[in-house]
Amino acid sequence: MKPLRITGRFDAMPPPADWREQLAMLAGGKPRRISLWTELGLYGALSCMAQAGEACLPPGAALWLGSRRGTHVATVSVIAQLRDELPMPLSFLQTQPSQSLAILGAQLGWVGSACFVAGGSPAALLQLATARMGEAGVLLGWVDDMDGGSSHWLRLYPEAGDGGRAASEPNAAHPMVDGIWSDLGAGRVKC
Amino acid sequence: MKPVYLADFGLACSLGRGKPEVLAGLRQRSQPVATRHLPGMMGGDFPYHAIPGSAGDWNERARELVRRVSEEAGGGLIRNSPLFIATSSFDIGAAERGEADIAYDLFAAKVADWLAWTGPVHVISTACTSSLNALLAAHALLASGEVEDALVLGIELDNRLTLAGFAALQLLSTTTSQPFGLHRDGLVLGEAVAALRLTTGAASRWRLLGGAHVVDGTQPTGATPSAVVAMHRQALAAAGLGAGEIDLIKVQAAGSPVNDGVEAQGLREVYADMPPLVSLKASVGHAMGASGAVELALLACCLDADAAWPACRDALDEALGVTLATVRPEGVRRVMATILGFGGSHASVVLERT
CATH class of the missing domain: 3.40.47.10 (Thiolase/Chalcone synthase)
Structure with a gap:
């Protein structure tokens, strides 16, 4: 597995009471017509990018998102609607995790490769993400909306190669790799 | 690699x-x-x-x-x-x-x-x-x-x-x-x-050269011409091929009034000499998350020498500037297979006959 460098990290479990206000500031406005799960993802991704000191995700970077429950709430709601009527279009779209990838990409001003992994573990998500990682690295998130919500994000670059920023400007502000990312493996990740 | x-x-x-x-x-x-x-x-x-x-x-x-x-x-x-x-x-x-x-x-x-x-x-x-x-x-x-x-x-x-x-x-x-x-x-x-x-253990009839996935969130329920173009070019680059080296493209072409036009526009921009195109949607429908796998499997079946070819029976829209192969093209060695979908998601893989 490729060695990695973390240039940004953000963890909220649960997010602070004013997280929606923080999200509105980061996003330049209050996001509308998106699910709580997507909101939490957006909040964490934008916070992580800010922590990494990057305004935009570069085109060659990849976005990987994982979740234990993902769109569960939206899916249960739409199945209930289906007994008598078609779902509202936006309600249906909220059952599709790929919509969150699209919303994240649009908010980050980015067009590129993005993938959602349903269930499993953060370590497995990282393995898949880094197997295809290019010099622009990955933005990696693990988001859930139950138990008060959680949003965990890492901005990662390959440690070797000519990634420029990754090699020359590591961000030392984030803590050690721990919490849900504790399985990432000592010796592989540099802070 | x-x-x-x-x-x-x-x-x-x-x-x-x-x-x-x-x-x-x-x-x-x-x-x-x-x-x-x-x-x-x-x-x-x-x-x-x-x-x-x-x-x-x-x-x-x-x-x-x-x-x-x-x-x-x-x-x-x-x-x-x-x-x-x-x-x-x-x-x-x-x-x-x-x-x-x-x-x-x-x-x-x-x-x-x-x-x-x-x-x-x-x-x-x-x-x-x-x-x-x-x-x-x-x-x-x-x-x-x-x-x-x-x-x-x-x-x-x-x-x-x-x-x-x-x-x-x-x-x-x-x-x-x-x-x-x-x-x-x-x-x-x-x-x-x-x-x-x-x-990776043993060579077989088809080699997967690579591919590309491009998400363009500006159109969360459909394709965009620029993302179609980027997807094809990135897939070609990942496969180490030029546009002229693709012998067949399995397109999305699901019959969508808008998306089919967007896809055709992107194809025309990338491929100066358009390779033969095939769509499998009339044969199996659009199987959402399974569509990429089932269409790739069906395409491999269709490219066997004695198999039938999923020819289109409907009149094509000439304004799109593309056409579908009515018979199996001869000498197909490299194939691009594409799926376009929700979330502004555009994906393509390239296979090569060994």
Whole structure:
């Protein structure tokens, strides 16, 4: 597995009471017509990018998102609607995790490769993400909306190669790799 | 980077269960299409490409199909390798009937149990491009040498949520799927299960050269010309090929009034000399998360020398500036296979005949 460098990290479990206000500031406005799960993802991704000191995700970077429950709430709601009527279009779209990838990409001003992994573990998500990682690295998130919500994000670059920023400007502000990312493996990740 | 081969595959779709039935179904030309009824003002009867010859308990049917398709692909030979499940609807069909709880890990565990799978299981869900993204993820792991074998399993089975969601978005045809058709009026959905067994262990007939996935969130329910162009160019670069080296493109062309035009526009921009194009949507419908896997498997079937060719029977829209191959092109060596989908998702993979 490729060695990695973390240039940004953000963890909220649960997010602070004013997280929606923080999200509105980061996003330049209050996001509308998106699910709580997507909101939490957006909040964490934008916070992580800010922590990494990057305004935009570069085109060659990849976005990987994982979740234990993902769109569960939206899916249960739409199945209930289906007994008598078609779902509202936006309600249906909220059952599709790929919509969150699209919303994240649009908010980050980015067009590129993005993938959602349903269930499993953060370590497995990282393995898949880094197997295809290019010099622009990955933005990696693990988001859930139950138990008060959680949003965990890492901005990662390959440690070797000519990634420029990754090699020359590591961000030392984030803590050690721990919490849900504790399985990432000592010796592989540099802070 | 190790070369990655498509060792074998299995499929079940509206044409039949397994390669012999599917090929026989393709030769019949006229595909029986089922109907699904949806409630409400915007509901009604919609055509649906159902897998024939089964009914009853959702889980029992799914288990039988998944086992059959995996065995046809040789999945039993690599049970301790990674399994990539690609789906947009998981087991929602069972949940609608009260036969399952909606939980990703329970679904993954259920499928693994059906297959007696002992290796790691990854569930990829990027709507219509799920299978191609699973294929790209598996390709990366194999090419890096981290693993030697993997099974990509596309699963999309009968459920009301997907059909109703598409109906609510007014994306469905009430007649037939007409790829690049003059009178195209929407998609016809279908169900499918398909398995693609990948290996670096031994060369086989098809090599997976790589591919690309491009998400453009500006159009969350459709394709954009710039993303179609970027997807093709990135896939060509990943495969180390130029546009002139592609012998056949399996297009999305699901019969969407808008998306078919966007795709055609992107194709014209990338390919100065347009290679032959083929769409499989009229044969099997659009199987959402399983579409990439089932269409790749069906395409491999179609490119066998004595197989039928899924020729288009409808009048094409000449304004699109593209056409579909009416017979199997000769000497096809390199194939681009594309799926466009929800979430502004555009995915393509390139295969080469060895």
